[in-house]
Amino acid sequence: MNSQWLRTYSKFIKLIPYEEARSLGDCLRNLEKENIINHNFLLLYGNGTLLTSEKLNTLFSVHNENIRQDRNCIMTLVYRQLNSNHFEHPSYTDDQHVFVLRDNNTHRVYDYSNEYLDKYKISLDLFKQPNITMEILYCTLDCRLAICSPDVLHLFQDNFDFLTINEFVQGVLFETKITGHTIYSHLYETGYFLSVHNLRLYMKATFDILRRWSYPLVPEIISSMDKQLFSIVTTLVSSQIKLNDSDVSFYNISYPIIYDKHNIYKQGDIKLDRLSNIEQDVFIGHNSQILSGVYLRRSCIGQNCIIGKNTQIINSILWNHVQIGENCIIKNSIICNNVLIRNNVQIDKECMLCENVIIGTNVHLNQRMIIIASNFITSTGIIDEIEIIKNDDISISSENVKCSNSKQRSNSTSSSEKFINSSNEEIIVSNSDLVGIDGFGKELIFNSVHDGQAENFEDTDNDEDDDSEDDDKNQLNAFDAWGYRIERRENRGSSVISDDDFQEEVIRTLKRAYKKNLKPNNIIDELNILKPTYNVSPTEFEQSIIRAIFLLPLENQIANPEQLNYWNTLKLTMDKISQTILKNYMKITNEQAQMLLLNEIDLICLEYIQLIGVYIANILMYLYDNDVIDEQWILKWYENKQEKIKNNQLIIKLEEEIYYDKLKQFVEWLQNAESDV
Numbered sequence: 001m002n003s004q005w006l007r008t009y010s011k012f013i014k015l016i017p018y019e020e021a022r023s024l025g026d027c028l029r030n031l032e033k034e035n036i037i038n039h040n041f042l043l044l045y046g047n048g049t050l051l052t053s054e055k056l057n058t059l060f061s062v063h064n065e066n067i068r069q070d071r072n073c074i075m076t077l078v079y080r081q082l083n084s085n086h087f088e089h090p091s092y093t094d095d096q097h098v099f100v101l102r103d104n105n106t107h108r109v110y111d112y113s114n115e116y117l118d119k120y121k122i123s124l125d126l127f128k129q130p131n132i133t134m135e136i137l138y139c140t141l142d143c144r145l146a147i148c149s150p151d152v153l154h155l156f157q158d159n160f161d162f163l164t165i166n167e168f169v170q171g172v173l174f175e176t177k178i179t180g181h182t183i184y185s186h187l188y189e190t191g192y193f194l195s196v197h198n199l200r201l202y203m204k205a206t207f208d209i210l211r212r213w214s215y216p217l218v219p220e221i222i223s224s225m226d227k228q229l230f231s232i233v234t235t236l237v238s239s240q241i242k243l244n245d246s247d248v249s250f251y252n253i254s255y256p257i258i259y260d261k262h263n264i265y266k267q268g269d270i271k272l273d274r275l276s277n278i279e280q281d282v283f284i285g286h287n288s289q290i291l292s293g294v295y296l297r298r299s300c301i302g303q304n305c306i307i308g309k310n311t312q313i314i315n316s317i318l319w320n321h322v323q324i325g326e327n328c329i330i331k332n333s334i335i336c337n338n339v340l341i342r343n344n345v346q347i348d349k350e351c352m353l354c355e356n357v358i359i360g361t362n363v364h365l366n367q368r369m370i371i372i373a374s375n376f377i378t379s380t381g382i383i384d385e386i387e388i389i390k391n392d393d394i395s396i397s398s399e400n401v402k403c404s405n406s407k408q409r410s411n412s413t414s415s416s417e418k419f420i421n422s423s424n425e426e427i428i429v430s431n432s433d434l435v436g437i438d439g440f441g442k443e444l445i446f447n448s449v450h451d452g453q454a455e456n457f458e459d460t461d462n463d464e465d466d467d468s469e470d471d472d473k474n475q476l477n478a479f480d481a482w483g484y485r486i487e488r489r490e491n492r493g494s495s496v497i498s499d500d501d502f503q504e505e506v507i508r509t510l511k512r513a514y515k516k517n518l519k520p521n522n523i524i525d526e527l528n529i530l531k532p533t534y535n536v537s538p539t540e541f542e543q544s545i546i547r548a549i550f551l552l553p554l555e556n557q558i559a560n561p562e563q564l565n566y567w568n569t570l571k572l573t574m575d576k577i578s579q580t581i582l583k584n585y586m587k588i589t590n591e592q593a594q595m596l597l598l599n600e601i602d603l604i605c606l607e608y609i610q611l612i613g614v615y616i617a618n619i620l621m622y623l624y625d626n627d628v629i630d631e632q633w634i635l636k637w638y639e640n641k642q643e644k645i646k647n648n649q650l651i652i653k654l655e656e657e658i659y660y661d662k663l664k665q666f667v668e669w670l671q672n673a674e675s676d677v
Helices: 024-034 058-069 124-128 151-158 165-174 199-210 219-234 245-250 381-385 431-435 471-476 501-516 520-534 538-554 566-585 591-607 613-625 631-646 654-676
Strands: 041-044 049-052 073-081 099-103 109-113 134-137 140-148 182-188 193-196 257-260 264-267 282-284 295-297 299-301 312-314 329-331 363-365 370-372 386-390 401-403 418-420 442-444 446-448
Touching: 024 151, 024 165, 049 140, 058 073, 058 140, 058 182, 073 151, 073 165, 099 182, 109 165, 109 182, 140 193, 151 165, 165 182, 165 501, 193 199, 199 219, 219 257, 219 264, 282 295, 295 299, 299 312, 501 520, 501 538, 501 566, 520 566, 538 566, 538 591, 566 613, 591 613, 591 631, 591 654, 613 631, 613 654, 631 654
Parallel strands: 073 182, 264 282, 282 299, 295 312, 312 329
Antiparallel strands: 041 140, 049 193, 073 140, 099 109, 099 134, 257 264, 363 401, 370 442, 386 446
C-alpha cells in the first residue's frame, strides 16, 4: 500500500518524568526549569488523546503568521467547527462546553470560558475596541490542542497559581499583572478531529474508525503501520519505557486484517459459527470464537475471546481474553482484559468491567457502573481528579443491581462512610450483592471533588492535598468518567447560596466581575439592568446584593487556597469590587439603607456563625474604616438589638454567644474611640 501515512521519519522520544507534578502547570514549570524547549511547540492537554486525520505541522505556520502580525501572540488555540445542532453531536459530551469571543478578522481571542453556564455575559468594554468585528464561536469542538511559544513556559514559571491551560488563558486575557500578551485561535472547517478524554468519546473514536469516518486511520491501514510503529517503540524500551502484554498485542503484526462489506473486519484466524449474526461495524480479533446464535452490531472484539451461544453484543468494546457465557446481553459497555461473564448476564449501557472481573450467573448490572477486581488502581487521567467512596460495609442498592432470582437486597449504608482521595482508590462492595455469589468484583464510585477547602476555613493549614482551586478543575470534576454531569456532594459554595434566582444571578455577576477585573461602575450598571428583568422590589434588590457580596468568598472559583479563612478572602473581594458597590447602594447618609446593611450582615453571620460570624468585628471594622458605614448607625443598630435582648424579644442561643461577644467588643472599642476624640 503506497500511502504517505505509511512513511517513516526519524523520531526521537525523550521522557521527562516528574513525580511531584499534580497538574499540567507543574509539568510545564518543570520543562522550563530543565530548559528543554526553546522554540514553538505543540501542546496536547486535557487528560486526553487527539485523534485526527489532518496533518498538524501546518499549525506551526498558522501560529507563526499570528506572531508576524502580532508580536505579543504566545498561543494559538485549535477548534473544529461543528454543525448548528452541536449539542446533539456525538462528539460533544457534557464536559465539552467552551465559549470563545474573538475578532472575526484576526482571530484574536478576547473572551474565553469553559464553564457550563446557561448565559455568558460579555463586557461592554470589548465592543469599544476600534476596527474589531466580534465573533462568538458557539458551535465548536475543543480539540484541547494549542501551539505555544516558549513564553508560555515562562509565564507558567512566573505564575504558580496557573494549573491548567484554561486557567492560563483566562489569566492572560483578564489578569492585569500579566498584560502584554495575546492569544489567538484557529478553526478547522473540515477534517476529522476528536479529543478522547472520557469513556464515551473513547467508544466513539473506536466506532468512527470501524465506520471509516477517520480515514485514512482505519483498521487495515493502521495494521499496516503497526510493524513500523512497533519497531520504533521497541527501540525505546528502557527502565522507564516498558511494553506490557496488551501493548504487544496491540502492535501484533502477524495477523492481517480483512475488510469485508458492511464494515466487518476479521483479523487472522477466527471461528465464526454459521448461525451467528454479524450485522455491521464489527471487528473480530485473532483466535476469537463466535458461537451459534450470537448477535454482534457495532462492536469491537479483541483477540482470544469466546462469545457464548445466543449472546447479544451491541455498541460495546471487548479487549483481549474475554469469555462471555450463553444468553447474555451487553450494551454500550467496555469489557477489559481477562474478564469472565457467566451465563444469563445483562449489562446495561455505559458499564465498564476492569481486568480480572468475574460477573456471576443471572446478574443484571444497571447503567453506568464501573466494576474493579483489584484494590489498587493506577492513578491516571480523570481518576487523579476525583474522590472515591470507601465503605467496607456498604450494600449495593436494588436500583443498581438486579438478579433474576429476585433475591432481597439491602438498601442500608453504614454510618462510617468516609471520603478519601485517589491515593486509596477503591470501594468495597459485597461481591454477592454486586456480581453474584459466583462472581468477583467491587464497584468504583466517582464523586466530584470541590474546592479543597475544609468545612471551616481555619482548619486548612498545611493541607497540601487541598490546595487546588482552579476553575478548570472544578468544572472537570463535575463530570463522571463517561463525560456526564454528576451530582456534587454537599459543598459550601452552593449550599450557602439562596435558591432565589435573582440572588444567584447577582452572585454570578459578581464572580465574573471579580475574575475578569471588571470596573465597579460597569458592574453597577449590569446589576441595575438585572433589577427590572427579575421584577424584584427595591428592598429585595438591595438585600440580594448584600447577601451576594458576603457570600461571594464562599464560591469555589473565588476562594483562594493561599488565604486561610473567610475574612482574608472577603477582604480581597471588598478591596477589588464589593466596597464600591456597597457605597453606591448603601449610602452612608441614608439611615434606612445603613440599617438594612447591618441587619443583613447580622442575619448572614448568625446563619453561618463559625464560618462568617466569628469575623463580625473584622467586617464592621473594615466597613467603618473605609467609610461604607457610619458609627452612628452602628451604635443605634446595636442599641436596638440590646433593647430586644433585654425585653426577651431576642433570645441568644448557646452557639451564638461567640458572635455577640465579638460584636460587643467591637462596639465597646468604637464607643471608647469616640470618647477619646
